[in-house]
Amino acid sequence: MTSIRLKVLREGLEDYAYFVLLDKLGDQTYLDQEVSRLATSWWKCDDNPEHLYQVRAALAKRIMEKQSSHGGETRITR
Numbered sequence: 001m002t003s004i005r006l007k008v009l010r011e012g013l014e015d016y017a018y019f020v021l022l023d024k025l026g027d028q029t030y031l032d033q034e035v036s037r038l039a040t041s042w043w044k045c046d047d048n049p050e051h052l053y054q055v056r057a058a059l060a061k062r063i064m065e066k067q068s069s070h071g072g073e074t075r076i077t078r
Helices: 004-024 028-036 049-069
Strands: none
Touching: 004 028, 004 049, 028 049
16 A cells, blocks of 8 residues: 555655756756746745646656757766
């Protein structure tokens, strides 16, 4: 049986991985633009899950485009 808490934690970690990858690919401006579609401040966030999934899809697409143009993968390292 899966835990809702673990699912949410995993999704948060995946979001963070997208943020790190876009930053390493030099696309912080795009990342900021997309995130601001969901959260205009610490106190004001869009609570529509469909909007969250749209932003996630846009970030994933951008990562794939950037990786293709850089000739390969970008890995997260410590």
